[in-house]
Amino acid sequence: MHVIACPHARWKLIDKDFMMVTGGTVSGAGVPTGPDPRTPSAHQLRLFVALAEELHFSRAAARLFITQSALSQQIKDLERRLGVQLFDRSSRTVALTPQGRVLLADARGVVTAMDRLSHNASTQARRLSGRLVVGTVGAEAAMPYTRAVLSLLHARHPQVRIDVRSLHLADHFDALFRHDIDVVFLRPPVPDGIEVQQLATEDRLACLPASDPLAYRARITLAQLADRPVIDVPPQVPRVWWDFWAVDPRPDGTPVRYGPVASDVEGLLHLVARGEGMCFLPAAARDLFPRPGASYVAVTDLPPSTAGLAWLRSNRTEPLIEAVAGAARCMASA
Numbered sequence: 001m002h003v004i005a006c007p008h009a010r011w012k013l014i015d016k017d018f019m020m021v022t023g024g025t026v027s028g029a030g031v032p033t034g035p036d037p038r039t040p041s042a043h044q045l046r047l048f049v050a051l052a053e054e055l056h057f058s059r060a061a062a063r064l065f066i067t068q069s070a071l072s073q074q075i076k077d078l079e080r081r082l083g084v085q086l087f088d089r090s091s092r093t094v095a096l097t098p099q100g101r102v103l104l105a106d107a108r109g110v111v112t113a114m115d116r117l118s119h120n121a122s123t124q125a126r127r128l129s130g131r132l133v134v135g136t137v138g139a140e141a142a143m144p145y146t147r148a149v150l151s152l153l154h155a156r157h158p159q160v161r162i163d164v165r166s167l168h169l170a171d172h173f174d175a176l177f178r179h180d181i182d183v184v185f186l187r188p189p190v191p192d193g194i195e196v197q198q199l200a201t202e203d204r205l206a207c208l209p210a211s212d213p214l215a216y217r218a219r220i221t222l223a224q225l226a227d228r229p230v231i232d233v234p235p236q237v238p239r240v241w242w243d244f245w246a247v248d249p250r251p252d253g254t255p256v257r258y259g260p261v262a263s264d265v266e267g268l269l270h271l272v273a274r275g276e277g278m279c280f281l282p283a284a285a286r287d288l289f290p291r292p293g294a295s296y297v298a299v300t301d302l303p304p305s306t307a308g309l310a311w312l313r314s315n316r317t318e319p320l321i322e323a324v325a326g327a328a329r330c331m332a333s334a
Contacts, residue, residue, distance in 0.1 A: 037081065042114045044078040045107040047071060048086060052104050055094045129159035132320045135167045135175055135184035138265045138281075139288040140307065145199040145331060146185045149309060152327040160320065170234040170263040173241070176312060183311045183324055187245075187282065191238040195316060196308040197328040203283040204305050205296040207268075209275040215295035222250055222301050229259035231268050231277040245280055247302065269294050282307075 040048075047064060051071065054060040061068040079086050086100035096104065132153075140146055141164060150162055167175055167184065173191060175181045188196050206225060208215045214224060230246045242248075248256035259277030262268040268279055273293030281289070282305050286296040309328040315321050 038083070040078050040081050042110060044074050044081075045110050046114075047074050048078055048107050049104065049111050051075060051087070051094070052096055052100065052107075055096075057094060129157075130320060131161045131163055132183070132324060133163045133165060133181045134324075135165050135172055135181035135186075137167050137169065137172045137184065137186045139284060140185035140187075141166065142288060143185070143200070143284065143307065145307060148331045149185075149199070149324065149328045152331060153324050156327065157323055160323065168264040169268070170237055173238055174236060176310065179312075182315070182318075182320060183309055186308065186310055187305050188308055188310075189240050189244050190310055191240055193313055194310050195313050196310045197325055197332060198306050198308045199328060199332050200307045201304050202307065204280045204299070204302050205283050205286060206278060206299050206302070207272050207281050207285065208278050208295050208297055209272055210293045210295050211275055212278070212295070214297060217297060219298045219300050222247060222299060223252075225278065225299070226250065226254060227257075229257045229277040231271050231279045232258040232261045234261055234263055245305075247280060251301070265289060 047060075047066075050064050051057065051060040054063065057068050057071055061071045064071065075087065082103070084099040084103070085097050086103065088095045088097055134150070136146065150164075153160065154162065165175075165181060167181070172184055172186055173194070176184055176194065185199075186196075188198075190196055206214075206220065208228070212228070214220050230248070232246075233242050246256050246258075250256065260271055262271055265281075265285075269289060269291045271277055272279060273291055275293075280299075280302065281296070283296075309324065311321050311325065316325070
């Protein structure tokens, strides 16, 4: 063992032979650190592989975007570190030595592994994490496109925690504007400031009290519903949305007569079943919201509805919004 002096009259013991082997430094705890000077760098191995494939310094240097002299110097340093000659050089030719041919496969393996490591690290760095709060209205949480979008988002970004919340008719737009939720699965139209990715198109049905004479017909028209009051929604709900769902005005320009107010789907169906008004709902409601006292009837001249994923236009560039919007676009185009 060899004793050397340290500042402040402190003494450290270093195994001189070990230091000769590793070429490292010594930490404050006496533990050797630092790289072994005989170990080639991944960069040097990449240069070695390129030169072995080109067998021409000028072409290899151009491929690697370095100067020929820099390539030559790095190869010499690599040979010094490995303790073997890798190439036979002459004024006209470059050829691998027998040792170079043996080591080339290992060098390629290291370069491939480093490329794979770099790619995987980049992929992991791009993975999102955090919490995405997703709102749903009515039965949107149960719809196949909702499940497909959220499943794709989870597959692409498994570190994102998805929190699904059920919203009332009265507050699903307000929840978005208040930033209580990040996105919402809903039925357009939407007010200004909100963007929508359309996901599906679906017929609308009239939901009538079972006591209504039209309730058990196979098909009816909007004109036949002209005198039926339509259940209304609270004033905070954008009228552009409810006017569409109430079909107000009707095709002939007649305004709709409104009945009592409901804040959610259950309240809406309760009022219909009591005979206090009617409403229009997506066709899926027939299966998802069957209720005693309410009947669903097809309307021949009622335009269909669309389903979509919505977010605030001002938030469109946020990473989580971009991620779920991308999943929605992918699902919609499938």
